[in-house]
Amino acid sequence: MSAAPTVTPSGSGVFARTRARITARTLRTDRWWLPPLLTTLGLAAFVGYATVRSFVRTAYWVPEYHYLTPFYSPCVSASCVPGSSHFGVWVGELPMWIPLGFVVLPFLLGFRLTCYYYRKAYYRSVWLSPPACAVAEPHTSYSGETRLPLIIQNTHRYFFYFALVVTLVNSYDAITAFHGASGGFGFGLGNLVLLINVTLLWGYTLSCHSCRHIVGGRLKNFSAHPVRYWYWTQISKLNTRHMALAWTTLGTLALTDFYVMLVASDTISDLRFID
Template sequence: MSTVEAPGKARAQIKERTLRKDNWRIYPITTLVIFTAWVAYATVRAFWGSAFYVPEYHYLSPFYSPCVNEICGDAAEFGTFLPAETRGWIPFAAVSLPFLLLFRLTCYYYRKAYYRSYWASPPACGVAEPHKKYTGERRFPLIGQNLHRYFWVAAFLISLINTWDAVLAFHGKDGGFGIGLGTVILVVNVILLWAYTLSCHSCRHIVGGRLKNFSKHPVRYWMWGQVSKLNQRHGQYALITLGSLVVADLYITLVASGTISDLRFYN
């Protein structure tokens, strides 16, 4: 007489990898292509070491902010400590890029995205996972994902710097006030970066977590409510900001290299 295992003790005994009829491979494949292309572009630009700043209008690429190499010149708003000889070996924004990379790498949305796309763990909901073991995020190196809340603090500070870069972009040829297409692009980019940063799950916890009674903290409760609204679109902001960063950097690269001229709206 055959025995039947208790529910939950074993996976369903079916030959098929999944019973899903939709094309579930689209999401992991598309995500893999987009992420790989973005990482390749960002890596090349971060180490390029040129065409990152337009001094006439104070346009600084977000991939080079804050610029801390001697080559930065007027773009070095916060000083420099990297010698020119490190060009091509160390990114000019060596202070910010590692923290921004770790912030996104440990982000809850990105975890889901690259777990599915690169590790197939699992590749989609309702699809069998190829890995035999699952240890969660309790061991090295994935236990490092728990540092996400601290990387958020660094990302928040860097967003302030990006905001300052956007403010400086309101610069005219004669040194006065001016607005160009580059100004608009940098402002839109920093707004989207703030939306992504503030919609973070860690930000939501920092704002309203550990409170036992919201009625006694009306300000924090209101802030928690606003962050919660943003949090609903956190995944969308995560993807949109990848695009806005590339657009901002590419436009500044083309203007700084003399390939195109900045479209000026005022002065």
Template sequence: MSAPADNAVRAGVGAPRRARIAERTLRTDRWWVPPLLTTLGLATFVIYATVRAFVRTAYWVPEYHYLTPFYSPCVSTSCVPGSSHLGHWFGEFPAWLPLGVLVLPFLLGFRLTCYYYRKAYYRSVWLSPPACAVAEPHGKYTGETRLPLIVQNVHRYFFYVAAIVSVLNTYDAVVSFHGSTGGFGFGLGNIIIVGNVVMLWAYTISCHSCRHITGGRLKHFSRHPVRYWMWTQVTKLNNRHMLLAWITLGTLVLTDLYVMLVSSGAIADPRFVN
């Protein structure tokens, strides 16, 4: 059979090799539950993160130097005093521009092009396909060869930026060990912030691109023992990439929510030292 003129492959219920049945699927179980839950989970995070990125309130706790990751780095003169750990690189931002705009688009790109997230939203949001033995509703498939999906091919470069942002988050975590009266301080907020940074590092370096960078092009592992060891460690994390992808969505929301509650005075930060 010759390929269609537009080089697209017929798919879904119109696929040439699909059994000639009227039903979309013969499955009788609730196959639609996993894609539904995935859609709800992703939508919840996107809505929460979008609102928090634009509200510009309760993102900094001056007493303990807690900064939410959604606003790091805060490098505009629009940032509240003390929250600009790296100084002011820009002047006032208009109200419609998030204060974390310097890195948020790259982090969004890193997540959107992530191999796991592609699988997640392709199957749940795009329904391509929604489940095993369930035909997708689309009439053709062009792969990741055209806009907008061709952007998926730059995932490696988003990984580089995400690694730099993880360094910035680590710096924020170190700065957060600040006491209310100066010097070293340690509270519940530090545990949450550090825990989030650890999970973000685990998710970032478990990336498939990181695995390929460390040892994907080596032909003789025995000649590169250091890179082989790095590759094996990244591979162990890569096996849990899906789990880490979801955990980090939760830790990001938890960290931001905690900073917001402490900053707004809704709760007090339990202190262990200073």
């Protein structure tokens, strides 16, 4: 007969008094650490790239075709290059430590940071809470999202409305970009890049859990609200792809900015279909 398991005198979770003491961090033999590692690397790569590009203030506008990178939209200061201020100039020159996209970047950051999927992603990969199923986390206590700073996560529903406005701005930028080098209508590879990016951004924004709740979450009788119920079912289908869209849009944002940077810096020429 095996000996009775020993217990820890204090703690919570897998370290609670009623749980057996296991000296090994986990009994899993697979590479459970790989998903958290890849998530951390992916998030770090995007944050690093986006931070650098948001502050360099170069190669973000292609005047011939009206391509504007989403990292600088809307550009509303006197520091913006001529033509890139689609919504006018609201403020004067900005110091270098303020990004030209300062109007929306805080709200986009807040929307992404408080997103339900991204919470799961960085809770597990960065804070290791928990890093994987059946793997003990290093924290000895857990208060959830009821105290500072994590109680701020509950503002996600409000950031959603700002995200809608920003996506509308990006849509306007994509439409404005149908501009030829000699004026009038134009269509090039850059337009496809911008359109794909904004389409996926709409998918990510509308697939948000807050959007699903706003559309039909409070309804108690679906049959009395057939239109809202139809929208709720469509958003629910889109919501199942929220994680994929969260990652895809990080990639398309970086790709769109990178393409505009290459064209704006004359590193490559935009492939034109109609000019």
